Amino acid sequence: MAYGQIPYQNMEIPSKYESQKVENHWYDYWMKHKYFHSIPNEKEPYSIVIPPPNVTGILHMGHMLNNTIQDVLIRRARLMGKNACWVPGMDHASIATEAKVVAKLKSEGIEKADLTREAFLKHAWDWTDEYGGVILEQLKKLGCSCDWDRTKFTLDDDMYASVIKVFVDLYNKGLIYRGYRMVNWDPEALTTLSDEEVVYEEKQGLLYYLAYKIEGSDETVTIATTRPETILGDTAICINPNDERYRHLRGKKAIVPICNRAIPIIEDAYVDVEFGTGCLKVTPAHDINDKALGEKHQLEVIDIFNADATLNSYGLQYEGQDRFAVRKAISKELKAKGFLVKTEQHLNKVGTSERTKAVIEPRLSDQWFLKMEDLVKPAIAAVLETEEVKFFPKKFENTYRHWMENIRDWNISRQLWWGQQIPAYYFGDGQNDFVVAASKEEALAAAKEKSQNANLTFEDLRQDEDVLDTWFSSWLWPISVFGGIMEPDNEEVNYYYPTNDLVTGPDIIFFWVARMIISGYEFREKRPFENVYFTGLVRDKQRRKMSKQLGNSPDALKLIEQYGADGVRVGLLLSAAAGNDLMFDEDLCQQGKNFANKIWNAFRLVKGWEVADLQQPEAAQLGIEWYRSKFNQALAEIEDHFSKYRISDALMAIYKLVWDDFCSWLLEIVKPAYQQPIDKRTLEAIVQLFEENLKLLHPFMPFLSEEVWQHMNKRTPEQALIVSQWPVMGEVNADLIAGFDFADGVITGIRTIRKEKQIAMKDAISLSVLNEEKAATTWDTVIGKLTNVSEIAYVDAPIDGALSFRVKSNEYFIPISGTIDVAAELEKIQEELTYTKGFLQSVEKKLSNERFVQNAPEKVIALERKKQADAEAKIETLEKSLASLS
RNA sequence: GGGUCAUUAGCUCAGUUGGUUUAGAGCGCUGCCUUGACAGGGCAGAGGUCAUUGGUUCGAAUCCAAUAUGACCCA
CATH class of the missing domain: 1.10.287 (Helix Hairpins)
Structure with missing residues (x-):
């Protein structure tokens, strides 16, 4: 049925686009017809794995941006005829989730310490089942076309098994080892953290000058420390061998105040003679540098803290008190007893936990480490040499290089219960009385062999209590979601891996991106993805990070309700140049919403035209031809932007094409006079061009574009916009575009004069041209139509008594009644x-x-x-x- | 302390390996315009000596150096 046979239907179509009424409908429609679902077939695959949000998370602006970009890429790939597969999922986020569960239990009067591991995990799973996955439902509201049938969770059985398999494998390769090392200890979460999880903050503190007595004399030596509470763990005083001031102290002993222990005075060039007094107290248990000194000089190690950073029995009368309380108390005691010489203000950097914000305590303990030195080599080459993996924007390669070339072994153990339990089984008390195996059965067999004790039973095996760092499961994500760890040769992984694009934030370049590249080469000898698009951080208008504390993060779902998912998507993308932080401003969502409305009303206009058997006006034919060229020109530009991951530029190009070229120019050129019908050829061409526009719009504004598409013509499910074809590039007629641009100048000139002289549009005027440029007359009909010029006369001399303007060397005259100034x-x-x-x-x-x-x-x-x-x-x-x- | 990146219109940013009319966009701003698809709209307009100072070049927003300011990363 042709359009014009439904006269003035625009009267029945609301003049405002109502996003709330259509979004759920189309999302359900897409789901029902399984357009998001992908299975391997003969088509070219295009895959993205979602950066799995924390299971505890709710949708924030960063997710919105990130997932909008992924959806744009996936929908475009789908339109381009690829087998598009976007795998969604969630991360178990061990520290964050465990902390939340512990807090919840506490509010119910239950202490984690009173629960067995099994009981605690039951609570955690209950919690996950109840609150987890909210974010995935929210992504649906945003329009994300994930293959929900593939939703993965990092603690799913198969994902869990993958992690264990990888651990065993790396252990057997000799890359995982157990070490007594100084680690970053979070005394609040009671676990270690990797170096990357420690956030350094500048804090104003005090530098305490303490006088230690020299054994067997009345002399004292003064040291400077920021942590007076740790003196109880001192096992030496260190001086620089080149420091004349302390030469006489060689070989002597100093007495630690309060606990009155005698400790040796050692010499080491490590000591900075400029800092403090040039004399250092050495506490090997509580400082990484002191630990190194201690090993070098074979000092005793005295750990004075409990796991929660209260003092233990070495703390004497301070036992059981928190380190910061002790710092105050002990400095008072030191002062009272005359050991405190003075204090100075001192600015120092304090490591804090990314998750709990607690001040990190360097602590010696047994941990599991992954040797990184050799693992990183292919990953460095892939990004920096062969460019098998490309970063957008490129500048992040520097950050990547710096970290990879200075990489340290990865502490992968966490003293938590929520996560994959380390598959190490102890069968005795010796340092090496353990085996690593994927199952208890295999462990027993291995233990029997290692211990040479055939009588060992399951009872004798004790599995390591710790779990693995969350990132030790997410680094496998692009492989494990396709089952590529457990069944390395399965059809899915062979088809979808390597994935194409990864969209994520630069804040997890080390945590996640680098490690996925490492694991990709280690376990599949292939890159995990070809391109990495780093989005910026979403900030507020004052450039502050969005955070719960500041309360400056808008409610994502409310925004969608208010501006429509399409409006929010456009708003976010418009200001999101790759890698630049974006200042989120709700006005941009308004702009997106306005754009949706503009398109909606263009549709109403076209839908309302009545068709009649008429000759096609010259202006319409010319305008349509011009727009075809303009469209192809824009398409070329858009493809170029996409190839460089300049998503916001691509959107802006479409925005201008649709709003300016299509609506403001073309529709005005072809629009029949009020209540007049349109000719068939023009209408068909306009509908066809409109449809091409909708295809370009679809990745950005999926709901609106599908809605208009489905109203434009009756469609079968196979003809839905989401599975239609991306436009194919056609020819660009440069002459048409240049001719139009010139006409544009003429039209603007006439409009300006009308405006200045207040000549109403309804009053026709005449125009004379001094055609020095020898400009073609082709566009005269268009000029006439858009400016209500009744006739265009070509003259060879300036017209007296007329207003004039010039385009290039052409001069135009508009005679007016009355005198001109x-x-x-x-x-x-x-x-x-x-x-x-x-x-x-x-x-x-x-x-x-x-x-x-x-x-x-x-x-x-x-x-x-x-x-x-x-x-x-x-x-x-x-x-x-x-x-x-x- | 070490490193990376930035500085272009009121705001947010483009400017593609130095030359495309004495720099572009979107928003905002100013003025005019409503029975006509859309006031969530139309039309027109104003607005920048490209952070500063030197240098290289026939030619610099673009390359180099220094300075200033800011952001981020690492220890």
Whole structure:
């Protein structure tokens, strides 16, 4: 059925696009027809794995941006005929989730310490089942076309098994080892953290100068420390061997205040003679540098803290008190007893836990480590040498290089219960009385062999209590979601892996991106993805990070309700140049919503036209041809933007194409007079072009575009927009585009005069042209239609008593009734003349420079000559007008 | 302390390996315009000596150096 046979249907279509009414409908429709679902087939695959959000998380602006970009890429790939697969999922986020569960239990009066591991995990799973996955439901509201049948959780049985398999494998390769090391201890979460999870903050503190007595004399030696509570763990005083001031103390012993232990005075060049007194107390259990000194000089190690950073029995009367309370108390005692010489203000960097914000305590303990030195090699080469993995924007390669080249072994154990339990089984008390195996059965067999004790039973095996770092499961994500760890040769992983694009934030470049690249090469000898698109951080208008504490993060679902998912998507993307932080401003969502409404109303216009058996007007035919060229030109630009992951530029190109070129120009050119019908050819062409526009819009505004598409014509499920074809590039007629641009100048000139002289649009005017440019008359009908010019006369001399304007060297005259203000006209022309002369001068200056003419490429010189000729022609026109006016 | 990146219109940003009319966009701003698809709209307009100072070049927003300011990363 043709459009025009439904007369004035726009009366029945609301004049405002109502997103709330259509979004759920189309999402359900897409789901029902399984357009998001992907299975391997003969088509080219295009896959993305979602950066799995924390199971505890709720949708915030960062997720919105990130997932909108992924959806744009996936929907475009789908339109391009690829087998698009976007795998969604969630991360168990061990510290964050465990902390939340512990807090919840506490509020119910239950202490984690009173629960068995099994009981605690039951609570955690209950919690996950109840609150987990909210975020995935929210992504649906945003329009994300994930293959929900593939939803994965990092603690699913198969994902769990993958992690264990990888651990065993790396252990057997000798890359995982157990070590007694100084680690970052979070005394609140009671677990270690990797270096990356420690956030350094500058804090104003005190530098305490403490006097230690020298054994067997009345002399004292003064040291400076920021942590007086740790003196109880001191096992040496260290001086620089080149420091004359302390030379006489060689070989002597100092007495630690309060606990009165005698400790040796050692010498090491490590000591900075400039800092403090040039004399250092050494506490190997509580400082990484002191630990190194302690090992070098074989010092005793005295750990004075409990796991929660309260003091233990070495703390004497302070036992059981928190380290910061002790710091105050002990400095008081030291002062009272005369050991405290003085204090100074001191700014130092304090490590804090990313998750709990607790001040990190360096702590010696047994942990599991992954050797990184060799593992990183292929991953470095892939990004920095072969470019098998490309970063957008490229600048993040520097960050990547810096970290990878200075990488340290990865502490992968966490003293938590929520996660994959480390598959190490102890069968005795010796340092090496353990085996690593994927199951208890295998462990028993291995233990029997290792211990040479065939009588071992399951009872004798004790599995390591710790779990693995969450990132030790997410680094396998692109492989494990396709079952590629457990069944390395399965059809799915062979088809979808390597994935194509990864979209994530630069804040997890080390945590996640780098490690996925490492694991990709280690376990599949292939990159995990080809391109990594780093989004910026979402900030508020004042450039502050969005955070719960500041309360500056808008409610994502409310935004969608208010502006429509499409509006929010457009709003986010418009300001999201890759890698730049984006200042989120709700006004941009409003802009997105307005755009949706604009398209909606263009649709109403077209839908409302009645068709009649008419000749196609010349202007309409020309306009349509011009738009075809313009569309292809824009398409080329859009493809180029996509190839560089310039998503917001691609959107802006479409925005301008649709709003300016299609709506403001083309529709105005073809629009019949009020209540007049349109000819069939024009209508069909416009509908077809509109549909092409919708295809371009679909990745960005899936709901609106599908809605309009489905209203435009009756469609079968196979003809839905989401599975239609991305436009194919056609020819660009440069002459048409140039001709239009010139006409644009003429039209603007006429409109300006109408405006200045308050000549209403409904009053027809006539136009005379002094055609110095020999411009084609092709566009006259278009000019006439858009400016209500009744006739265009070509003349060979300036018209007296008319208003004038110029485009290039052409001059246009509009006769008006009444007298014209000659002085004003003269002034206007004089102004243009001054500008053009100035311009000509700058061009001539260049051309008269011999070295320019000799050295510049011919193309550039030709261009300059053209500029010169154009300017000269224009000046001639202007001077002629000046003469005729005065 | 070490490193990376940035500084272009009121705001947010483009400017593709130095030359495409004496710098572009979107938003905002100013003025005019409503029975006509859309006031969530139309049309027109104003607004920048490209952070500063030197240098390289026939030619610099673009390359180099220094300075200033800011952001991020690492220890």
